[in-house]
Amino acid sequence: xxxxxxxxxxxxxxxxxxxxxxxxxxxxxxxxxxWGGRNFTFxxxxxxxxxxxxxxxxxxxxxxxxxxxxxxxSKAEAxxxxxxMKRIKARSPLSSFGIWMLGPALLKFGSEVQKLxxxxxxxxxxxxxxxxxxxxxxxxxxxxxxxxxxxxxxxWIVNGQKVWTSYADKADWIFCLVRTxxxxxxxxxxxxxxxxxxxxxxxxxxxxxxxxxSPFCETFFDDVKVPKENLVGELHKGWSIAKYxxxxxxxxxxxxxxxxxxxxEIAAGMIGLEDNKLADSILRAKILQTEVDEWAFNQTMARKxxxxxxxxxxxxxxxMLKYYGTELxxxxxxxxxxxxxxxxxxxxxxxxxxxxxxxxxxxxxxxxIEGGTSEVQLNIISKHILQLxxx
Amino acid sequence: MAxxxxxxxxxxxxSASGFFNEKSPVAALRKLRDERSEDGIDRSLWRxxxxxxxxxVVIPEDHGGVDMGYMAAGLVAVEMGKNLTAxxxxxxxxxxxxxxxxxxxxxxxxxxxxxxxxxxxIMALAVDEGRKHNPRLMETTxxxxxxxxxxxxxxxxxxxxxxxxxxxxxxxxxxxxxTLFLIDPKSxxxxxxxxxxxxxxxxxxxxxxxxxxxxxxxxxxxxEGDDVLEAVLNAGRAVVSAELxxxxxxxxxxxxxxxxxRKQFGEEIGRFQALQxxxxxxxxxxxxxxxxxxxxxxxxxxxxxxxxxxxAMAKAKLGSVAKLAGLEGVQMFGGVxxxxxxxxxxxxxxxxAAQELFGDENYHLDQVGRMKxx
Ligand SMILES: Cc1cc2nc3c(=O)[nH]c(=O)nc-3n(C[C@H](O)[C@H](O)[C@H](O)COP(=O)(O)OP(=O)(O)OC[C@H]3O[C@@H](n4cnc5c(N)ncnc54)[C@H](O)[C@@H]3O)c2cc1C
Numbered sequence: 001x002x003x004x005x006x007x008x009x010x011x012x013x014x015x016x017x018x019x020x021x022x023x024x025x026x027x028x029x030x031x032x033x034x035w036g037g038r039n040f041t042f043x044x045x046x047x048x049x050x051x052x053x054x055x056x057x058x059x060x061x062x063x064x065x066x067x068x069x070x071x072x073x074s075k076a077e078a079x080x081x082x083x084x085m086k087r088i089k090a091r092s093p094l095s096s097f098g099i100w101m102l103g104p105a106l107l108k109f110g111s112e113v114q115k116l117x118x119x120x121x122x123x124x125x126x127x128x129x130x131x132x133x134x135x136x137x138x139x140x141x142x143x144x145x146x147x148x149x150x151x152x153x154x155x156w157i158v159n160g161q162k163v164w165t166s167y168a169d170k171a172d173w174i175f176c177l178v179r180t181x182x183x184x185x186x187x188x189x190x191x192x193x194x195x196x197x198x199x200x201x202x203x204x205x206x207x208x209x210x211x212x213x214s215p216f217c218e219t220f221f222d223d224v225k226v227p228k229e230n231l232v233g234e235l236h237k238g239w240s241i242a243k244y245x246x247x248x249x250x251x252x253x254x255x256x257x258x259x260x261x262x263x264x265e266i267a268a269g270m271i272g273l274e275d276n277k278l279a280d281s282i283l284r285a286k287i288l289q290t291e292v293d294e295w296a297f298n299q300t301m302a303r304k305x306x307x308x309x310x311x312x313x314x315x316x317x318x319x320m321l322k323y324y325g326t327e328l329x330x331x332x333x334x335x336x337x338x339x340x341x342x343x344x345x346x347x348x349x350x351x352x353x354x355x356x357x358x359x360x361x362x363x364x365x366x367x368x369i370e371g372g373t374s375e376v377q378l379n380i381i382s383k384h385i386l387q388l389x390x391x
Numbered sequence: 392m393a394x395x396x397x398x399x400x401x402x403x404x405x406s407a408s409g410f411f412n413e414k415s416p417v418a419a420l421r422k423l424r425d426e427r428s429e430d431g432i433d434r435s436l437w438r439x440x441x442x443x444x445x446x447x448v449v450i451p452e453d454h455g456g457v458d459m460g461y462m463a464a465g466l467v468a469v470e471m472g473k474n475l476t477a478x479x480x481x482x483x484x485x486x487x488x489x490x491x492x493x494x495x496x497x498x499x500x501x502x503x504x505x506x507x508x509x510x511x512x513i514m515a516l517a518v519d520e521g522r523k524h525n526p527r528l529m530e531t532t533x534x535x536x537x538x539x540x541x542x543x544x545x546x547x548x549x550x551x552x553x554x555x556x557x558x559x560x561x562x563x564x565x566x567x568x569x570t571l572f573l574i575d576p577k578s579x580x581x582x583x584x585x586x587x588x589x590x591x592x593x594x595x596x597x598x599x600x601x602x603x604x605x606x607x608x609x610x611x612x613x614x615e616g617d618d619v620l621e622a623v624l625n626a627g628r629a630v631v632s633a634e635l636x637x638x639x640x641x642x643x644x645x646x647x648x649x650x651x652x653r654k655q656f657g658e659e660i661g662r663f664q665a666l667q668x669x670x671x672x673x674x675x676x677x678x679x680x681x682x683x684x685x686x687x688x689x690x691x692x693x694x695x696x697x698x699x700x701x702x703a704m705a706k707a708k709l710g711s712v713a714k715l716a717g718l719e720g721v722q723m724f725g726g727v728x729x730x731x732x733x734x735x736x737x738x739x740x741x742x743x744a745a746q747e748l749f750g751d752e753n754y755h756l757d758q759v760g761r762m763k764x765x
Binding site (some may be wrong): 288 | 394395647650651658659661662664667668670671672674675678679680681682683685686704705707708711753756757759760761763764765
């Protein structure tokens with residue numbers, strides 16, 4: 001038996017032993033996902049146990065080095081783990097901006113002290129992070145951000161406002177872009193800093209979305225003291241870290257490939273079959289097209305990850321995955337709403353699970369906005385991949 | 392999943408690219424067209440392709456082939472697609488070779504496979520009838536007579552039928568049963584009309600007016616041609632998808648180059664965001680198309696159960712993506728895109744023909760639905 005076969009056998013046995021059955025059921029509600037952090041209330045004992053067991057093995061972050069709380073797995077081993085988890089439909093033990101975004105950036109740009117301090121807590125789900133990038137006047141044009149960090153010797157005093165900060169009200173720490181120099185071009189003078197959301201002067205105000213939920217906030221900084229050792233990378237040169245982090249964020253957003261039932265099955269359940277074909281022939285054609293695109297997209301995701309080195313960023317191709325994956329997800333939910341008809345419009349009550357489909361449909365509209373809009377991704381592809389003039 | 396090319400595959404791809412760039416660039420197709428070539432292909436190119444191993448790419452080594460499989464065949468087809476190479480690769484090296492190697496008798500194999508691999512014999516597959524690919528609606532019949540069969544019916548879009556030394560013909564031998572026959576096109580009662588197509592390639596309409604053949608003409612078992620035909624068609628579909636990928640990719644490359652050259656309003660037209668976004672979208676579609684093709688070729692080589700589904704998805708995807716590449720190309724070239732002088736129009740035409748072969752996007756989407764039960 002090869003090493004990998006041995007690993008597969010052991011992994012399968014370990015998962016069978018350690019993954020609670022409740023954690024193999026499809027994710028149906030937002031609170032089915034485990035986000036961890038100081039203030040997190042576990043939905044049930046199984047969710048807690050699953051996080052603890054996976055965290056202890058470093059398998060919340062399988063490819064991170066063991067020294068930083070990771071599993072130290074090779075790319076091939078991590079692939080086996082993912083496959084084995086998929087086989088039993090195991091949920092991801094931890095959803096985390098720390099894992100998807102900050103972690104890769106710290107691994108590449110953080111100091112040894114910062115890595116040892118922050119990465120293990122991310123891996124164990126002890127600290128929950130939020131992302132302080134966007135501001136009222138710096139959205140797509142992120143580099144025009146104005147949140148100011150004034151140099152006070154051994155610390156900065158930060159003043160300004162962030163917006164659309166997902167889960168800022170629930171997060172423990174923030175990774176934040178601040179302006180430390182105003183004198184040059186806008187991409188210069190941005191610094192990437194970390195601080196505790198409990199620092200005096202930080203306040204958050206939830207914003208209500210069209211889905212009726214409030215997953216994100218306005219975040220205000222009023223004379224917030226940030227120690228200098230919380231700077232990641234070089235002073236004034238946070239833009240390259242910010243961009244690197246975004247490529248990871250985009251891969252994650254593009255990958256909407258959760259454990260969900262195929263669209264055609266859901267549609268068949270809603271509108272029925274005639275002669276073994278979906279009763280609405282035009283809807284059938286649209287679903288077929290979308291499912292073929294989903295398949296080709298998933299193949300592309302696998303191919304791009306296969307071509308990249310373990311843990312490496314996909315660079316500008318992450319914009320391709322982000323753009324296509326999110327537009328695809330929007331198409332999928334439009335078709336779900338088409339299939340659901342009047343029932344899909346129900347917003348309250350038990351029958352619709354308080355408008356679960358309608359609210360999810362609305363949530364997908366953000367996919368092509370958050371992490372950089374579709375138009376911005378197309379700009380990036382034009383510039384960095386196609387190298388069109390002036391892009 | 393071998394969606395990432397290994398070193399051998401990379402090398403093959405590069406050598407095929409070098410070969411077709413040099414031996415049969417787009418200008419070669421123009422020449423065949425403008426000289427009204429009798430054959431519609433360049434026989435000396437085909438011999439050289441055989442020497443390269445391309446003609447025998449899926450033929451076993453003990454029958455003179457190189458037995459490299461469908462992935463290799465597809466990688467070669469991608470390069471042919473980029474250069475719009477006209478050759479009997481699809482008809483002989485893929486369709487006929489697959490039919491005979493999967494279902495042929497020992498005698499048929501040793502008679503024909505070496506000749507296919509050396510390029511000496513050209514064979515064509517006669518399956519489609521009427522306007523659209525749809526084997527379910529086949530009407531050509533083969534009725535038992537004496538110790539053989541009598542065929543009647545009409546076939547369309549028989550690729551390279553006008554130059555074929557042998558035809559592989561699908562006919563109904565019972566209500567729901569198909570049988571494949573190997574037939575000499577010079578047989579009595581058989582007429583073959585060359586049809587010059589929009590893409591400057593050639594096919595034939597073949598009619599069978601009580602054509603009699605002996606029992607040894609049967610490929611495989613009587614009444615059991617259905618599965619063989621599906622295997623043959625799936626090989627064809629995957630390889631045409633690969634060719635479409637090549638053609639679509641090259642059309643896109645020509646287009647993005649033009650966006651960087653052509654100036655209007657005092658600047659390169661590639662500066663206009665409306666065009667940038669369309670080009671970037673097309674880039675994404677072509678990346679998906681590439682994955683789809685590689686997945687289909689991999690599935691065929693692995694012989695997995697869902698290979699037919701994978702191939703249908705790939706052919707559907709390539710039908711739409713390659714068409715988009717052709718259409719966007721002509722539009723972004725503006726007026727010169729409409730001229731015969733520019734190559735982009737030749738790509739539009741080849742893509743139109745290739746996406747129609749063995750089922751267009753609509754056909755294959757419907758197939759996907761049937762296979763998935765909806
Ligand atoms: C659900 C959700 C969660 C989010 N979470 C976070 C978070 O946690 N942290 C955080 O920092 N931010 C977060 N964001 C913010 C997000 O990154 C921004 O909304 C996004 O970058 C767009 O900025 P904007 O909203 O200011 O839109 P604008 O930049 O004002 O864009 C408006 C429109 O103009 C278009 N546009 C702008 N510039 C161009 C251009 N150059 N070319 C073509 N079109 C252009 C855009 O595509 C868009 O259609 C989140 C957003 C959402 C919706």
